[in-house]
Amino acid sequence: MRPSPLTTALLAPFLVRRLPAAASGSVLLTFDDGPVRGVTEGVLDRLAEHSARALFFVVGRQVEAAADLARTVVESGHAVGNHSHTHVMARLPVPGAYFSDVRLCSAAVERATGQAPRFFRAPGGRIHPASLAVSRRFGMAHVLWSLDSLDWQCNDPGAAADLGRRLAVEARGGDIVLLHDFSPVVHPLLDQLLPGLTARGFDLSGGLTALDREGPQ
Numbered sequence: 001m002r003p004s005p006l007t008t009a010l011l012a013p014f015l016v017r018r019l020p021a022a023a024s025g026s027v028l029l030t031f032d033d034g035p036v037r038g039v040t041e042g043v044l045d046r047l048a049e050h051s052a053r054a055l056f057f058v059v060g061r062q063v064e065a066a067a068d069l070a071r072t073v074v075e076s077g078h079a080v081g082n083h084s085h086t087h088v089m090a091r092l093p094v095p096g097a098y099f100s101d102v103r104l105c106s107a108a109v110e111r112a113t114g115q116a117p118r119f120f121r122a123p124g125g126r127i128h129p130a131s132l133a134v135s136r137r138f139g140m141a142h143v144l145w146s147l148d149s150l151d152w153q154c155n156d157p158g159a160a161a162d163l164g165r166r167l168a169v170e171a172r173g174g175d176i177v178l179l180h181d182f183s184p185v186v187h188p189l190l191d192q193l194l195p196g197l198t199a200r201g202f203d204l205s206g207g208l209t210a211l212d213r214e215g216p217q
Ligand SMILES: [Zn+2]
Pocket: 032, 033, 083, 087, 123, 124
């Protein structure tokens, strides 16, 4: 599923939804809501097999529960982004409380990995004044996506594999793909998606480098 062109145009100055033009031959995979033991490790193995570098939007309290896993993500060449501490889903949160929550996530990531996050993604992709302001306040680029896998709707491995095959066909150069590493169904999905994207000639590591070079909006 892709975001509507109108919202994309209106919010373009504030949000990154696609990779910079220099990375038009790349596809960047992003994984939200981890790290989760028993899931994230399998994601890392599969990414390594395909020399892919991904962006993990972690939840701070998950990082506190699995700090070693967050560190492994970074040591494996991926980036860790801030997805808030408690996955705040309020439609119009109190800005002060929202800022504190996001700050807690950055602190947890820095403690675990030694690096403060440079990227932010609002939980649920919820855009409101607080989520638009917080990334600027903390010097992070606010990164959403251009292709939503809807992987959270899959709860069996066969459906996830079908979805992986479909996404590999649907992906376009420059896409930022939204996935999750909270359920093991992401493994059969990646077993189809990664070879499919590789076969189409996409660069699965350059997108992160290009995004990093751009810096905050
Ligand atoms: Zn999320």
